[in-house]
Amino acid sequence: QVQLQESGPGLVKPSETLSLTCTVSGGSISSYYWSWIRQPAGKGLEWIGRIYTSGSTNYNPSLKSRVTMSVDTSKNQFSLKLSSVTAADTAVYYCARDRSFGGPTTEYFQHWGQGTLVTVSS
Amino acid sequence: QSVLTQPPSVSGAPGQRVTISCTGSSSNIGAGYDVHWYQQLPGTAPKLLIYGNSNRPSGVPDRFSGSKSGTSASLAITGLQAEDEADYYCQSYDSSLSGSGWVFGGGTKLTVL
Numbered sequence: 001q002v003q004l005q006e007s008g009p010g011l012v013k014p015s016e017t018l019s020l021t022c023t024v025s026g027g028s029i030s031s032y033y034w035s036w037i038r039q040p041a042g043k044g045l046e047w048i049g050r051i052y053t054s055g056s057t058n059y060n061p062s063l064k065s066r067v068t069m070s071v072d073t074s075k076n077q078f079s080l081k082l083s084s085v086t087a088a089d090t091a092v093y094y095c096a097r098d099r100s101f102g103g104p105t106t107e108y109f110q111h112w113g114q115g116t117l118v119t120v121s122s
Numbered sequence: 123q124s125v126l127t128q129p130p131s132v133s134g135a136p137g138q139r140v141t142i143s144c145t146g147s148s149s150n151i152g153a154g155y156d157v158h159w160y161q162q163l164p165g166t167a168p169k170l171l172i173y174g175n176s177n178r179p180s181g182v183p184d185r186f187s188g189s190k191s192g193t194s195a196s197l198a199i200t201g202l203q204a205e206d207e208a209d210y211y212c213q214s215y216d217s218s219l220s221g222s223g224w225v226f227g228g229g230t231k232l233t234v235l
Contacts, residue, residue, distance in 0.1 A: 035224075044124055045160075045168065045211055045226040061221030094167055105215045106174060107224065108158035112167040 002027040004095050004113035012089075012120050018082040022095030022113060029053055029076045033098035035109060036069070036080045038091040046091075050098060051078055085120045092117050125150060125216050126227035133233040134202045142230045144195045144212030150225060152193035155215040159188055159197045162209040162229075171210070172197060199232070207234045 008020035022034065036048040049059035051069040059067045063082070071078040082089060092115040100107035127145040134140040144157060151157055157175050160168035170179050172188035175195065187198045195214075199206055212227040 044228045045213075047224040047226070050224075058223065060223050064221075099173075101174065104222075105153075105155040107215065108156070108170065108173045108213060109160070109168070110170055110173075110179075112169070115167050 002097060002111050004097065004111060006093060006095050006113045006116040008116060008118070010117055010119060012085055012118060013122050014086055014120055015084055018080070018085050018089060018118055018120070020080045020093055020095075020116065020118070022078050022080075024076045024078075024097075029071065029073055029078065033100075033107070034071070034078045035096045035098055037094045037096055037109065037112075038089075039094070039115070040088075040091040048080065048082075048093075087120050090118065090120045124228040125225040126212050126214060128210075128212060128227035128230045130228070131231045131233065133235055134199075135235045136202055136204065138202050139198065139200045140202060140232065141199075142197045142210050142212075142232070144197070144227050146193050146195075146214060146216075148193065149218040150214045150216040151190065151195055153217065155217075157188065157190050157195035158213045159186075160211045160213065162211065164208070168211060202234055204234050207232055 003025045005023045012018045030053045033050045035050040051057045057069050066083045068081040094115045095113045096109040097111040099110035159172040161171045162168045175190040176188045185201050209229045211229045216225045
């Protein structure tokens with residue numbers, strides 16, 4: 001069974017860059033899309049973006065100017081960078097493996113990491 | 123404000139049936155895009171509950187079922203159990219003038235009375 005584990009600093013200063021890594025175990029990272037999703041405390045889920053193992057990316061239009069994703073297939077890892085963070089970026093960040101049977105309009109999030117809390121504060 | 127609209131809360135007694143609605147628009151559910159559902163128990167990550175409108179992953183009880191019609195979808199839970207108390211989220215794909223991507227409902231808190 002594939003498992004995902006997020007890692008990275010739990011505290012980031014305003015205006016700095018948030019950096020997280022997701023390590024995939026129990027299966028290969030190849031040939032799948034991988035997403036980042038976040039959830040502010042007490043609120044709903046927000047898709048941040050996804051990356052394919054070729055490096056192709058799609059980002060949430062509302063975050064696109066601040067998001068960069070990358071993948072390292074040799075380490076079975078993919079990463080998220082979110083620049084110019086503010087308190088509004090404080091949230092639990094999840095990594096997830098996408099799955100679909102007919103293209104993006106059928107895509108869902110099949111496996112999730114446990115999540116990691118990132119707080120933006122000085 | 124979420125692109126997909128869910129009731130903030132629903133409740134039911136053990137053994138009863140409850141439904142959770144998810145209302146979208148012509149740029150997502152109404153466009154024929156699939157709807158998926160997730161269950162989030164307190165303090166845990168979301169877990170896939172229904173995919174492709176009405177399909178259950180292995181291990182999900184058949185008490186959970188999904189349906190879709192027009193610009194809306196529904197999750198039904200029959201034979202309600204205390205362990206079903208959780209937050210439930212719908213998800214779909216959205217394509218509009220401002221861009222495309224995957225969107226969630228605001229979530230519905232299910233309370234088992």
